[in-house]
Amino acid sequence: MSFFKKLKESIAAKTEAVTNVFKEGLSKTSSALVGKVQDLITRRKKIDEEFYEELEEILIGADVGVNTVMNLIEDLRAEVKKRKIEEAAELQPILSEKLVELLRGDANNGLAMNDAGITVILFVGVNGVGKTTTIGKLAHRFKQQGKKVLLAAGDTFRAGAIEQLEVWGQRVGVEVIKQQAGSDPAAVMYDAVHAAKQRGVDVLLCDTAGRLQNKSNLMEELNKIYRVIGREIPGAPHEVLMVLDATTGQNALSQARLFGEKSGVTGLVLTKLDGTAKGGIVVAIRQELNLPVKFVGLGEKMDDLQEFDSEQFVHALFAGLIQDAETRDNEAERKE
Known part of the structure; x- marks a missing residue:
């Protein structure tokens, strides 16, 4: 199952109202970050040094942080090599997956509540x-x-x-x-x-x-x-x-x-x-x-x-891509 499909199924278990709040609240970031990534992938079909440089600039421009971006690009390079990826479009779900990992971390997001009193x-x-x-x-x-x-x-x-x-x-x-x-x-x-x-x-x-x-x-x-x-x-x-x-x-x-x-x-x-x-x-x-x-x-x-x-956050950012992936999957199923 594709990463986007898994992400969508994971989100489906949560309330639609919360998902919409994330989508609306992150629409500016989604346009700036994901819109530019999509544009980059459309323009540069192949993954080369110039592709990585532009992707780096987009991520730093969205305030992802220089150190984090450097590490993220290194991770993407390693994945591209390992999976023998050549087409830029194949990098979209991998980038999304890496962002979920970075955001999730090991920490517990829930509030520490006192069961014994105030x-x-x-x-x-x-x-x-x-x-x-x-x-x-x-x-x-x-x-x-x-x-x-x-x-x-x-x-x-x-x-x-x-x-x-x-x-x-x-x-x-x-x-x-x-x-x-x-x-x-x-x-x-x-x-x-x-x-x-x-x-x-x-x-x-x-x-x-x-x-x-x-x-x-x-x-x-x-x-x-x-x-x-x-x-x-x-x-x-x-x-x-x-x-x-x-x-x-x-x-x-x-x-x-x-x-x-x-x-x-x-x-x-x-x-x-x-x-x-x-x-x-x-x-x-x-x-x-x-x-x-x-x-x-x-x-x-x-x-x-x-x-x-973290899943809602990334889902809201990549909502447009998830829809595109769904359309492609549906068309592939119809052709079969």
Whole structure:
């Protein structure tokens, strides 16, 4: 069975609504990346050095990351040699297969939940990446699953951040624990944990400050928050999710490196993927940081925050090619 056919069958087991969200959210990246690959294959029927050079440029242009692209091209060369491939068209499913492997990795994409009590999830990331929106959408997701959710406004350095989280709390129908702007973030977390215990909450979602310009202070604040939460709920926080804006491309990768080194990040959320043609950054981040991408933001609607699924991601990118492959298979079957 061809790779595209296997991929389609694997996707068929998932809901059509989710598949459509991925397709719509990744349409810009699909046009930029897959459209250019298709054009390359149409123009250069044969696989030669110039073909590899152009493919390299296309992948780097989609922000797949230089190191990842070099390794990917080497893998493709080895496969071409091994399978004695000469026609460029035969490389399409192999490229798709390699991307699924790169995205999947060994990491578990699922959230670590506390079966014995309150699950605490901490959010980190610079200002403007969509952190508060992500918290609101995730609160909505948990509520849909029947869980009792509480929000903690730990970004006390910006009055706007507290207000924004309150707006999301009202939209979703969950309470927000807050103090005045300028308060100690760890004190807010202490209040939030106690409120969560008293109210029988299942999930506590905690916002934190997003300033990078004063990194040592920021890390000290985070460490203090960890200590307060961990003292009140052993093993917490159960997840530390770093939120990144996919439209910033390689800059998002730099932010993840800066934060990830010291802040104990356990997973990533990539927002605004629908707004960029450089969705290849997901591959670069997954490869270079060895951190699982837990969620992706694929639109403005409440339900557009989706659990990351490597097969859905690649299926959405290569949707046009999968249709073409199906048409060819059907024609071949009719001729038989």
